[in-house]
Amino acid sequence: MLALYFVLLGAALWLGSGFAALGRPSERTALPLSLLGSLLGVVGAVLCLVQGGAGSLDFHFAGFPARLAIDALSAAFLLPLHLVAGLGALYGSSYWPLDSPKGTGRSLRFFFALLVAAMSLVFLTRQGIFFLLAWEVMAVSAFFLISTNHEDASVRRAAWVYLVATHMGTLILTAMLILLARRCGGWLWGPILGAAAPKLDVAILVLAILGFGFKAGWIPFHFWLPAAHAGAPSHVSAILSAVMLKTGIYGVLRISGFLPRIPIGVGGVLLLLGAATALYGVFYALAERDFKRLLAYSSIENLGVIGMGIGLGLTGRATHDSWLAALGFGAALLHVWNHAAFKSLLFFGAGSVLHATGTRDMEVLGGLASRMPRTVRMLFPGVLAVAALPPFGAFVSEWVLYRGLFAALMRGYPWTAGLALPALALVGGLAAVAFAKFFGIIFLGSPRSAAAEKAHDPHLPMLIPMGILAVLCLALGLGSAWLLPGLDRVVVVLAPGVSGQLAASLGFELRMIGGFGGALILVGGLAWLWVGRPGKRKNPQLAPNQPTWGCGYSAPSVRMQYSAESFSEGWANLLPGRRIRMRRLKAIFPTPSTFHLELSDSVGLGFLEPRVERLANRALWFRRLQPGFLTIYLLYVLLALLGVFLWMLARPWLLPLLGWSA
Amino acid sequence: MSEFPFVHSLQVLLHILTALLLSPLIPGLINKVKALMAGRVGPPVFQLYYDLAKLSQKQAVFSRTTTWIFLAGPVGTVAAGLVAAMLVPFGQDHAPMHFQGDVILFAYLFGLARFLTVLSALDTGSSFEGMGAAREVTFAALAEPALFLGFAALAKSTGSLSLSTMLAHTGPLFRFSGPLVLVLAGWAIVYMAENSRIPVDDPNTHLELTMIHEVMVLDHSGRPFALVLYGASLKLLVLGALLVGPILPRNAGPLLNWLEFYLALVFLAVVVGFAESVMARFRMTKVPQFLVAGVLATAFAFLLMLV
Numbered sequence: 001m002l003a004l005y006f007v008l009l010g011a012a013l014w015l016g017s018g019f020a021a022l023g024r025p026s027e028r029t030a031l032p033l034s035l036l037g038s039l040l041g042v043v044g045a046v047l048c049l050v051q052g053g054a055g056s057l058d059f060h061f062a063g064f065p066a067r068l069a070i071d072a073l074s075a076a077f078l079l080p081l082h083l084v085a086g087l088g089a090l091y092g093s094s095y096w097p098l099d100s101p102k103g104t105g106r107s108l109r110f111f112f113a114l115l116v117a118a119m120s121l122v123f124l125t126r127q128g129i130f131f132l133l134a135w136e137v138m139a140v141s142a143f144f145l146i147s148t149n150h151e152d153a154s155v156r157r158a159a160w161v162y163l164v165a166t167h168m169g170t171l172i173l174t175a176m177l178i179l180l181a182r183r184c185g186g187w188l189w190g191p192i193l194g195a196a197a198p199k200l201d202v203a204i205l206v207l208a209i210l211g212f213g214f215k216a217g218w219i220p221f222h223f224w225l226p227a228a229h230a231g232a233p234s235h236v237s238a239i240l241s242a243v244m245l246k247t248g249i250y251g252v253l254r255i256s257g258f259l260p261r262i263p264i265g266v267g268g269v270l271l272l273l274g275a276a277t278a279l280y281g282v283f284y285a286l287a288e289r290d291f292k293r294l295l296a297y298s299s300i301e302n303l304g305v306i307g308m309g310i311g312l313g314l315t316g317r318a319t320h321d322s323w324l325a326a327l328g329f330g331a332a333l334l335h336v337w338n339h340a341a342f343k344s345l346l347f348f349g350a351g352s353v354l355h356a357t358g359t360r361d362m363e364v365l366g367g368l369a370s371r372m373p374r375t376v377r378m379l380f381p382g383v384l385a386v387a388a389l390p391p392f393g394a395f396v397s398e399w400v401l402y403r404g405l406f407a408a409l410m411r412g413y414p415w416t417a418g419l420a421l422p423a424l425a426l427v428g429g430l431a432a433v434a435f436a437k438f439f440g441i442i443f444l445g446s447p448r449s450a451a452a453e454k455a456h457d458p459h460l461p462m463l464i465p466m467g468i469l470a471v472l473c474l475a476l477g478l479g480s481a482w483l484l485p486g487l488d489r490v491v492v493v494l495a496p497g498v499s500g501q502l503a504a505s506l507g508f509e510l511r512m513i514g515g516f517g518g519a520l521i522l523v524g525g526l527a528w529l530w531v532g533r534p535g536k537r538k539n540p541q542l543a544p545n546q547p548t549w550g551c552g553y554s555a556p557s558v559r560m561q562y563s564a565e566s567f568s569e570g571w572a573n574l575l576p577g578r579r580i581r582m583r584r585l586k587a588i589f590p591t592p593s594t595f596h597l598e599l600s601d602s603v604g605l606g607f608l609e610p611r612v613e614r615l616a617n618r619a620l621w622f623r624r625l626q627p628g629f630l631t632i633y634l635l636y637v638l639l640a641l642l643g644v645f646l647w648m649l650a651r652p653w654l655l656p657l658l659g660w661s662a
Numbered sequence: 663m664s665e666f667p668f669v670h671s672l673q674v675l676l677h678i679l680t681a682l683l684l685s686p687l688i689p690g691l692i693n694k695v696k697a698l699m700a701g702r703v704g705p706p707v708f709q710l711y712y713d714l715a716k717l718s719q720k721q722a723v724f725s726r727t728t729t730w731i732f733l734a735g736p737v738g739t740v741a742a743g744l745v746a747a748m749l750v751p752f753g754q755d756h757a758p759m760h761f762q763g764d765v766i767l768f769a770y771l772f773g774l775a776r777f778l779t780v781l782s783a784l785d786t787g788s789s790f791e792g793m794g795a796a797r798e799v800t801f802a803a804l805a806e807p808a809l810f811l812g813f814a815a816l817a818k819s820t821g822s823l824s825l826s827t828m829l830a831h832t833g834p835l836f837r838f839s840g841p842l843v844l845v846l847a848g849w850a851i852v853y854m855a856e857n858s859r860i861p862v863d864d865p866n867t868h869l870e871l872t873m874i875h876e877v878m879v880l881d882h883s884g885r886p887f888a889l890v891l892y893g894a895s896l897k898l899l900v901l902g903a904l905l906v907g908p909i910l911p912r913n914a915g916p917l918l919n920w921l922e923f924y925l926a927l928v929f930l931a932v933v934v935g936f937a938e939s940v941m942a943r944f945r946m947t948k949v950p951q952f953l954v955a956g957v958l959a960t961a962f963a964f965l966l967m968l969v
Contacts, residue, residue: 367787369729376729389774390767402766406817409968418814418968422961425769425810429803432773436780436799445787446727512761516745520771524741531733531885535719548725548786549880551870562784562792570800570950 001055004070004124006044007078011120013037014085018113021106027098030109031089034116038086041078041120048075049486056126067126067188072489073257074123076333077250080340081123081243085116087465088235091348094461095355096148096233108148108233114141115239122247128177128187135173135247139166142244145236146228158227165224169214173251176207180255191496192260202263208255209270216248218277218307222300223604226284229296230360234351237292238344241299246336249306253329256314257494267315267328268416274307275423280603282427286434287572287599289564290360292350294438295343298386301427302339305401306332308420312404317495319413326501327404329494330487334397337483338385338476342394345382345469349375352462353442356455362438362564367447371455376443378466383439385473387432391517393476396510398428403506430571437567446558478517481510565597577602673916674758681747685899686710686892688931695935710895714888722884727787735782735879736886739893742775743900750903751826753910753923760826765813768825769806772856772901775893776802783878790870794877797946801862801874804953805852811960812845812852816908818967829907842908844963849905851956855949857898860938862949872943902930 017033047053048070056069070078092112098105118141121134143166147159181187183200214221225245229237256262281300288294312328315321352375353368354360369376385392401424408417447453457463476483484503492499550556565572572578581596600606625636690707697704706712724732749768751757780799783791816828819841855862858875870877879890906926913919944952 367727369731369785373729376731380731384774384777387773387777388770389777390770395770399763399766403763403823406814406823409814409818410821415968418964421814422807422811422957425807426803428770428773429799429806432777432780433799433803436777436784436795440781440784440792440795444729444731444781444785445792509761509763512759512764513767516759516767520741520745520774523744524737527737527740527889528733531722531737531889533885534721535717535884537719538721542721542723545726546723548727548788548791550788551790551880556789558787560789561787562789562796567792567796570796571803 001053003044003048003053003075004055004057004068006040006047007070007120007124008068010037010041010044010082011117013040014113015117018110021109021113027093031093034089034113035086038082041082045075045079045082048072049079049489052489064127064129065188066130068124069126070124071493073253073493076336076490077123077246078120080337081116081119084239084242084340084344087344087468088239091462091465092235094459095235095351104148107144111141111144112236115145119243119247123250126189128181128189132174132177135170138247139170142240146232148233148236149231152231154227155231158231162224162228165214165221169211172207172211176204176211179204179207189258192258196261198263201259201261205256205259205263205266208252212248212251216245216307217300217303218273219280220603220608222277223601223608225300226293226296226601229299230290230292234347234354238347241296241347242340242344245299245303249310249332249336252310253494262314262318264318267311267318270314271308271311271416271420274304274311275420277304277307278427279423282430282434283571283575284601286430286437286568287575287578289362291362291438291442292360294434295346295350298431298434299343301431302335302343305398306335308424309335309401309404312408313494315408315413321411322495322498322501324404324407324411325495326491326498327400327407329491330502331397331401331404333487333490334400334483335394338393338397341469341472341476342382342385345379345466345473346386348462348466348469349379349382352458355458357451359451362441364449365442365452366445366561367452368455369443372457374457374463378463378470381470381473383435387435388428391477391520392473393480396477396480396513398424399513400506433568433571437564441564441567445561448558448561478514481507481514484510575602577606669916673754676920677752677758680752681744681899685895686714688898688902688927689895691928691931692935692938695932696939699936699939710891714892717888718885720884722886725786725881728785732782732785733886735779736882736889736893738778739775740889740896742771743893743896746771747896747900749825750900751830751907752903753919753926754916755830755912756826760824763823765823765825765828769809779878786881788881790877791880794874797874798878801855801949801953804950804957805855808848808852808953808956808960811957811964812849815841815845815960815963815967829904830912841963841966844959846905846908848956848960848963851952853901853905855953856901859934861941861944862952864943902927906930
């Protein structure tokens with residue numbers, strides 16, 4: 001109960017900070033308010049996860065019964081939300097100053113606060129209509145955040161595409177919530193008791209996966225994501241990627257938790273969908289040259305990995321296999337936490353680079369490691385974590401997922417695990433390509449432009465959040481065993497009857513992994529000390545600093561370095577959305593030539609856009625219904641009323657004809 | 663094993679010493695075999711030990727472009743290799759450390775080493791090293807599924823996710839059965855690629871354009887280069903133990919097991935040296951096809967285990 005009040009107070013403080021940013025004293029009140037709000041939110045969520053206490057608050061609002069409640073599942077998502085939001089507010093205070101031109105500083109703070117408050121409510125509400133309201137406030141404030149930089153035509157377009165996509169999702173969710181209300185016998189949510197209704201349950205689950213899939217960015221619903229995340233200010237991208245995408249995950253988990261029985265097969269399909277999403281995301285991530293789009297595609301990949309976990313968990317529930325359910329849901333939730341930590345760190349780092357150089361194009365960067373040494377030191381753990389390498393947190397969550405996939409293989413169900421296993425291994429390898437490129441091309445080597453040459457470290461308010469997240473990435477890897485009791489509390493919500501499985505069965509292994517991580521750091525530290533001390537034999541004529549060995553070529557230039565596109569060429573040329581324009585070299589002494597490469601999302605731009613365009617043109621026909629005369633519109637109202645009246649009259653006769661009870 | 667704590671701790675000590683000290687012998691053996699095949703006397707078998715001793719005395723030269731990340735590659739390779747060595751049984755029933763799921767840690771430790779090596783190559787800003795790094799990550803992404811499919815086949819057969827059990831007690835996958843041969847064939851390809859041997863890569867070629875692994879460490883010298891060489895030999899040993907593990911018969915006495923293990927490693931070195939002597943390196947465009955063959959072999963083994 002205490003936890004619920006903490007979180008509600010935190011959300012209220014955030015809302016207050018949003019209004020404070022619009023008022024006069026602004027930053028000096030707004031920032032402390034939001035930091036305090038986040039602190040309360042984090043404390044509330046941790047309380048709930050550690051003590052396992054749930055609390056709920058019933059009241060009537062506008063004649064509807066409403067319920068706000070917190071349980072371990074809500075807390076598992078509130079924790080990253082308030083952590084990333086608080087750090088984002090601190091980061092944003094320096095990254096996007098309050099007195100930015102055209103008032104964007106103020107509107108950004110207002111909508112950021114509104115987004116955080118709305119998302120807190122999304123995780124707390126247990127009633128269909130209020131859930132939709134909170135969902136809509138969240139979606140619309142995210143729209144205003146994405147369009148902060150609205151003078152840029154591409155940002156405007158990205159924001160519109162996002163708005164349309166999110167409303168398509170909301171439309172499906174509305175249908176799903178109506179079915180759920182029918183199943184629950186009211187708008188209030190709760191575990192469904194009573195007679196089984198398998199067809200209705202399947203409909204609810206499938207609609208939930210489709211509707212929430214728009215938010216979670218599972219293919220083919222991911223098309224809005226890369227442009228929206230790339231165009232938003234970086235701390236906004238961080239919260240969108242680290243938390244807002246997860247509201248889709250939360251929705252699927254919450255709704256599936258209500259259903260008494262999970263139909264068999266849905267889990268396997270979700271597992272395959274997740275694997276396909278992960279592969280698709282990582283392929284585009286490695287081909288991108290815009291580093292924020294690269295990070296956005298990597299979010300698609302990670303959300304796919306989380307989807308694989310959920311698919312396994314649902315399979316476990318469908319087959320009454322509690323071990324599989326615990327592993328699947330546990331992997332998904334661990335990855336939610338880890339992804340929140342490393343992806344917000346990476347977006348903060350990307351924001352620092354953007355701040356220092358003014359470009360998102362990797363091809364003109366390079367050599368930032370020596371110019372932004374602090375940023376690099378803090379970003380390095382994030383890059384290792386996103387490639388799922390030990391001893392960082394994301395390795396542990398993928399490890400749990402591998403355990404789940406192997407466990408599914410042993411039981412022989414689902415057979416899809418056999419496909420998902422090599423897919424996950426391939427995703428791991430390709431993520432390494434994408435992030436070796438991200439880190440190597442931006443930070444290592446020599447600067448490829450004057451902007452990169454003059455880059456410098458950002459101020460402390462931008463560095464501190466990155467430092468905290470970097471430590472968190474490592475801590476999540478070394479101390480993962482201590483997360484298990486909290487994780488078990490969440491799994492109980494998702495799969496009733498599965499209690500304490502993870503802590504009992506994985507505790508030893510995760511402590512071993514943490515120990516190996518520690519050993520790795522220890523051995524590496526010793527080797528580092530040994531390498532750091534120079535050998536005894538000195539050559540007095542040898543200058544310790546030499547240019548890089550040019551393999552015999554005497555006049556190397558920075559433009560001869562490997563570029564981002566050449567680095568990932570081996571895999572990227574398999575992508576269908578890649579177009580190369582170049583003039584062939586002719587004759588023995590060729591004239592100067594050009595090479596141009598374009599990458600477009602083959603599902604979003606290649607497949608969906610022309611079809612949507614055609615549909616929109618057809619829809620223009622409806623304009624004829626809008627002549628612009630008031631009398632005509634009144635006539636429409638009258639006709640509609642008449643239609644409803646006739647329906648009410650004919651209902652008792654018509655429904656039995658269709659085989660429904662009136 | 664637990665009744666004899668003394669024997670057990672001796673075993674662990676021997677394992678650690680083997681990992682720490684014996685690995686530089688393998689490249690020496692391979693080079694000796696290659697020299698003999700070519701009718702030369704060749705460098706002594708202990709040449710790598712001499713090289714390491716000399717390099718650790720020498721002053722290192724660093725390119726002005728590099729930062730601390732330049733050192734992360736060599737250091738990470740050795741650290742990951744040594745830690746991974748604790749997870750593989752060296753011809754015995756158990757590795758010093760084992761737990762359910764340690765195979766995944768094992769595979770990802772090599773991923774870590776590779777990632778850091780690639781970053782330290784990119785740190786020099788050299789186009790040649792960038793080229794090597796790009797090739798390394800591209801090919802490694804293909805080697806990873808092959809490794810994992812092999813693990814999946816063995817896991818299905820043994821019902822365990824611990825390397826010690828998977829390699830020592832292969833269950834229905836008895837020695838020289840079809841699926842096991844396929845797994846080992848796939849892993850042999852992974853072994854060639856991961857250790858940059860012919861036909862994937864030529865460690866002794868003279869042209870930077872044609873290299874993969876060697877070109878990434880062009881700028882290392884002195885102690886960092888000593889770590890690079892030592893890390894490479896560790897990889898030969900640890901992945902070699904993985905490759906010979908399922909074939910070795912298990913005896914009652916640990917002494918016989920150790921003897922067999924060492925003999926198997928010598929045999930592996932001879933086979934690698936022989937293969938390098940009679941084959942040429944593939945064209946770079948052929949390498950992915952070779953690796954896909956490895957993936958397919960292990961995928962077939964996995965399918966055979968599923969049905």
